[in-house]
Every structure is written in structure tokens, then in C-alpha cells.
Amino acid sequence: MPSLVWLLLLAHATLALSTDENLSDAYKSIFILAGQSNMAGRAGVIAGKLGGDVPPACTPSPFILRLNPNLTWEEARDPLHEGIDVHKPCGIGPGMPFANSVLERDSSIGVIGLVPCAIGATNLTSWSRGHVNYNRMLMRAQAALSDGRGVIRAILWFQGEGDAVFEQDAMCYKEKLKTFFNDIRSDLQMPELPIIQVALPTRNAGNYTDEIREAQLGLELPNLKCVDAWGLPVIKGDAVHLNTDSQIQVGHMLADAFLQLTTASPPPPPSAESCA
Ligand SMILES: *[C@@H]1O[C@H](CO)[C@@H](O)[C@H](O)[C@H]1NC(C)=O
Numbered sequence: 001m002p003s004l005v006w007l008l009l010l011a012h013a014t015l016a017l018s019t020d021e022n023l024s025d026a027y028k029s030i031f032i033l034a035g036q037s038n039m040a041g042r043a044g045v046i047a048g049k050l051g052g053d054v055p056p057a058c059t060p061s062p063f064i065l066r067l068n069p070n071l072t073w074e075e076a077r078d079p080l081h082e083g084i085d086v087h088k089p090c091g092i093g094p095g096m097p098f099a100n101s102v103l104e105r106d107s108s109i110g111v112i113g114l115v116p117c118a119i120g121a122t123n124l125t126s127w128s129r130g131h132v133n134y135n136r137m138l139m140r141a142q143a144a145l146s147d148g149r150g151v152i153r154a155i156l157w158f159q160g161e162g163d164a165v166f167e168q169d170a171m172c173y174k175e176k177l178k179t180f181f182n183d184i185r186s187d188l189q190m191p192e193l194p195i196i197q198v199a200l201p202t203r204n205a206g207n208y209t210d211e212i213r214e215a216q217l218g219l220e221l222p223n224l225k226c227v228d229a230w231g232l233p234v235i236k237g238d239a240v241h242l243n244t245d246s247q248i249q250v251g252h253m254l255a256d257a258f259l260q261l262t263t264a265s266p267p268p269p270p271s272a273e274s275c276a
């Protein structure tokens with residue numbers, strides 16, 4: 001009965017908390033976050049820094065951790081991609097709303113470990129096997145697993161703006177995306193790993209946005225879902241970056257899709273060792 005095991009773990013974790021520790025050592029449900037700037041998050045940035053109040057959907061929780069740039073777990077908070085996507089100031093993305101939503105609706109998920117990997121302005125080639133972003137994502141995913149206290153539950157993928165500008169990139173997108181998903185599943189030795197991607201929100205990304213969206217919405221693989229961000233409002237004065245409310249909505253759509261995908265197949269129970 002895996003749910004009983006999770007309950008015990010949760011009780012154990014809560015107990016640990018009350019004695020002034022944190023949940024870095026708890027068994028984790030791990031999520032890889034990858035793609036471009038809309039996954040990293042640009043919302044809520046004021047004068048080069050995330051400002052203003054933290055929206056309730058993005059509130060930190062001891063049950064939500066992130067793998068930081070130094071490959072150690074810490075309590076997650078926006079900007080989740082700080083120190084990862086270092087070329088532009090990071091703000092609110094879909095990660096925190098996703099994690100809070102999943103946690104709220106299925107507490108048997110246990111402790112959530114987010115592994116931010118997204119980088120703004122990157123094309124799909126740079127995410128293909130052997131290229132820089134792919135290698136880093138794989139390295140961070142492996143680091144997240146290295147203590148043996150966790151399982152990767154899904155990859156969340158929000159990319160495509162960088163391939164919407166030139167016809168040739170857009171025409172190859174679907175085939176390259178399929179190869180990318182197959183490669184990362186294969187390198188993680190998880191052929192059934194759930195992947196949830198986000199279809200582009202706006203045509204402002206480039207003249208070949210329609211072709212990219214067709215590829216995103218049309219690609220069929222087992223345990224792959226696509227949620228559609230089409231028409232969600234962007235930041236005022238910005239052509240392509242989703243605003244805070246839109247990012248929260250994307251986070252909730254990703255959570256819906258994940259919970260739908262996984263109700264059919266519960267996670268493997270933690271090993272006996274991690275219950276010690
Ligand atoms: C990572 O480690 C370096 C050097 O030890 C330290 O200066 C930095 O603050 C750490 N960064 C984070 C995000 O923990």
C-alpha cells in the first residue's frame with residue numbers, strides 16, 4: 001500500500017521539521033523544469049529585480065525544494081531560476097504555482113524537488129543530446145537523484161520561441177522535439193517518464209509560430225501532454241513574456257495535466273532504505 005508509506009514518510013518529515021531541521025533529506029518527487037525564458041519566468045521584475053508581493057500561488061513551503069546552482073537542495077522560492085538563467089533578471093514562472101497546486105491537490109506527492117534548468121533565448125538545437133543545455137539538464141537531473149532519495153516524476157518543458165523565427169528551424173521542430181524527448185527519457189533510463197509541454201502563447205515570437213504550435217500540439221508520444229498557453233496575457237510593453245497571472249495559470253494547467261497523467265500510474269514506493 002504505497003499511500004500508507006507516503007503517509008508515514010510525511011509524518012516523519014513533519015516531525016523532523018518540528019525539531020528545527022529541513023526536508024532536504026526527505027524522499028522527493030522530482031520535477032525537471034526546462035526550456036526558455038517563459039519557463040524561467042520574467043513576470044514581476046521591476047528595475048531588474050523581482051519585486052512586489054509574493055502571490056499566494058507562489059508562496060514558499062517547506063515541502064517545496066529547489067536544486068540550487070550548487071547542486072544542493074534548499075527551500076524553493078521565486079525567482080526559481082536565479083543563478084541558473086543568469087543572462088536576464090528572473091521573475092515569476094510557472095514552477096511555484098505548479099508545485100503549490102500539485103501539493104494542495106495530492107498531498108501523497110510528499111516533498112517536491114524542483115530542478116530549474118531553463119535558459120532564455122535558447123533554440124531546440126542547444127537542447128539536443130550532446131549540446132550544452134541538454135548536458136547541463138542531464139547533469140542536474142542526475143545530481144538530484146544522487147542521494148537515492150527521490151524519483152523524477154516529470155519533465156516540464158516550455159520552449160519554441162527561439163525556433164519560430166526561421167522557416168528551417170520551424171520545419172524541423174517536430175522531428176527534433178521527438179528525438180529530444182526520446183533521448184532524455186533514454187538517458188535517464190525512464191522510457192515512460194511523463195513530459196508536459198506548453199504550446200506557445202503568442203505569435204509575437206516569430207513568423208513561424210503556427211508551425212511550432214502545430215508541432216507542439218500534434219506530437220504524439222506515450223505519457224506526453226501539451227497544455228496550451230495561447231492568448232494568455234503578456235507583460236505590459238513586452239512582446240512574448242507571460243505576466244504573473246498568466247504564469248500562475250500555466251502552473252495550474254501543468255499541475256492538471258500531471259495529475260491526469262499520473263492517476264493511472266502511481267509512483268514507485270520509496271525504497272526501504274529511505275524509510276530508515
Ligand atoms: C554556491 O557556492 C558558492 C561558493 O561556495 C557560494 O558563494 C554561493 O553563495 C553558493 N550559491 C548558492 C545559491 O547557494
Ligand SMILES: *[C@@H]1O[C@H](CO)[C@@H](O)[C@H](O)[C@H]1NC(C)=O
Pocket residue numbers: 021022023024073074075
Ligand atoms: C538542511 O539541513 C542540511 C543538513 O542538516 C544542511 O546542510 C542544509 O544547508 C539545510 N538546508 C536549508 C535550506 O536550511
Ligand SMILES: *[C@@H]1O[C@H](CO)[C@@H](O)[C@H](O)[C@H]1NC(C)=O
Pocket residue numbers: 122123124125126169
Ligand atoms: C541555436 O543556437 C546556437 C547557440 O546560440 C547557435 O549557435 C545555433 O546556430 C542555433 N542553431 C539553429 C539551428 O538555429
Ligand SMILES: *[C@@H]1O[C@H](CO)[C@@H](O)[C@H](O)[C@H]1NC(C)=O
Pocket residue numbers: 165206207
Ligand atoms: C515576418 O513577416 C513580415 C511580413 O512578411 C516581415 O515584414 C518581417 O520582417 C518578418 N519578421 C521576421 C522576424 O522575419
